[in-house]
Amino acid sequence: MRAGLGAGLGAGLGPDAEHRLELDRVTLKLGGRNLFAPLSLTIRGGRVAVLMGPSGSGKSSLLAHLCGTLDPAFDAAGRVVLDGADLAGLPPERRRVGILFQDDLLFPHMSVAENLAFGLPPAVWGRAGRRAVVERALEEADLAGFGGRDPATLSGGQRARVALLRTLLAEPAALLLDEPFGKLDAALRGRFRAWVFDHARRRGLPTLLVTHDPADAEEADGPVVDLGAAEPDTPTTRISGYVVKRA
Numbered sequence: 001m002r003a004g005l006g007a008g009l010g011a012g013l014g015p016d017a018e019h020r021l022e023l024d025r026v027t028l029k030l031g032g033r034n035l036f037a038p039l040s041l042t043i044r045g046g047r048v049a050v051l052m053g054p055s056g057s058g059k060s061s062l063l064a065h066l067c068g069t070l071d072p073a074f075d076a077a078g079r080v081v082l083d084g085a086d087l088a089g090l091p092p093e094r095r096r097v098g099i100l101f102q103d104d105l106l107f108p109h110m111s112v113a114e115n116l117a118f119g120l121p122p123a124v125w126g127r128a129g130r131r132a133v134v135e136r137a138l139e140e141a142d143l144a145g146f147g148g149r150d151p152a153t154l155s156g157g158q159r160a161r162v163a164l165l166r167t168l169l170a171e172p173a174a175l176l177l178d179e180p181f182g183k184l185d186a187a188l189r190g191r192f193r194a195w196v197f198d199h200a201r202r203r204g205l206p207t208l209l210v211t212h213d214p215a216d217a218e219e220a221d222g223p224v225v226d227l228g229a230a231e232p233d234t235p236t237t238r239i240s241g242y243v244v245k246r247a
């Protein structure tokens with residue numbers, strides 16, 4: 001698979017100016033209790049930060065909070081700022097936060113090309129224009145000719161690439177990854193990870209990766225956070241041991 005996607009997409013989908021994602025003393029409460037200690041973190045454009053921690057420590061919930069899809073059972077506090085703008089109160093579709101899950105969630109009743117076109121912003125005009133952008137994206141991912149295929153007929157690695165492409169075609173300003181490599185075998189995992197990190201870098205996207213795999217943290221070039229490393233009720237002023245690796 002070829003390394004670059006960003007530069008080849010055209011139609012306003014080239015590499016963006018550098019973005020920046022900031023979390024300022026973010027907490028999530030469930031039933032009146034903090035899930036984790038207040039989290040402050042800055043992710044610069046093109047860097048991959050890593051979120052680790054035990055099962056149930058709140059990793060997926062934190063990503064949902066950043067996307068604007070957190071269940072109302074949670075009580076969130078602190079600020080989430082993307083490119084200088086506070087995301088509080090913004091609906092998911094206006095946040096420009098893209099997310100990729102372990103289960104790629106491609107629509108089974110749509111072809112690969114239709115899945116990709118679904119992610120395109122309305123600014124990409126006309127059926128021919130949209131088809132051209134989708135085809136260029138497929139080529140960049142070594143999937144030329146796969147547009148008409150049913151997603152169920154693709155391999156796990158191919159589906160993962162389509163899912164990432166769909167997320168990127170929506171032109172996010174930040175990228176969240178919830179264990180997207182989990183189901184891939186070891187060899188494919190390393191290649192797909194490099195491919196994803198390369199896209200984040202080329203497009204200047206601040207990226208937050210949830211993972212249980214220490215190898216992912218090794219490869220990442222942003223801060224590494226262990227949500228289990230500090231007592232949830234640690235005062236904000238004493239969380240210096242919380243980020244386990246600084247970029």
Ligand SMILES: Nc1ncnc2c1ncn2[C@@H]1O[C@H](COP(=O)(O)OP(=O)(O)OP(=O)(O)O)[C@@H](O)[C@H]1O
Nearest residue numbers: 030035053054055056057058059060061062071073
């Ligand atoms: N919609 C919800 N309503 C109520 N509680 C929830 C909801 N979603 C998650 N939780 C609870 O919030 C806590 C954090 O869950 P979350 O899925 O964020 O953890 P996680 O760190 O991502 O775990 P894992 O590593 O197992 O995926 C858990 O106790 C979970 O049961």
